[in-house]
């Protein structure tokens with residue numbers, strides 16, 4: 001996943017940090033269902049669809065995990081996130097976070113590979129923000145899996161990125177995270 005520049009990754013983290021503060025995401029694992037609802041997005045779990053509809057969604061690589069639609073018939077955008085809730089929970093949590101990423105980052109339909117990479121990074125950070133991992137002092141993949149209710153695969157990726165950052169900067173907080181770190185620290189168990 002090397003599509004984006006450092007600046008683009010940092011901008012995504014900036015968007016995630018804004019969501020944390022705007023929607024008071026202060027306990028972990030974060031509740032993606034209530035976040036999506038608070039953001040005004042409707043949620044459509046596949047288990048509530050007719051069997052034929054569900055099966056046709058599951059057959060396409062583009063829709064088997066989830067997707068979002070935007071209805072503008074009322075003159076303003078109304079978003080719906082469709083997701084495969086019959087998957088394991090960490091997986092559908094990631095799907096919802098990924099779709100929130102597409103909406104927040106204004107990707108529209110027919111996304112490019114770069115936009116997919118951006119939405120994926122957004123989802124990983126939304127679910128397990130590097131800065132929070134550092135503030136919590138988590139150093140094991142297993143702790144990241146359990147603390148944030150994410151998949152091992154996703155936790156391993158995040159852990160590797162955090163370890164790389166630690167090699168370079170130790171546990172110090174970056175300039176652009178300082179204000180957020182002060183804020184979130186108040187909510188973290190000491």
Ligand SMILES: [Zn+2]
Nearest residue numbers: 098102116119
């Ligand atoms: Zn996508």
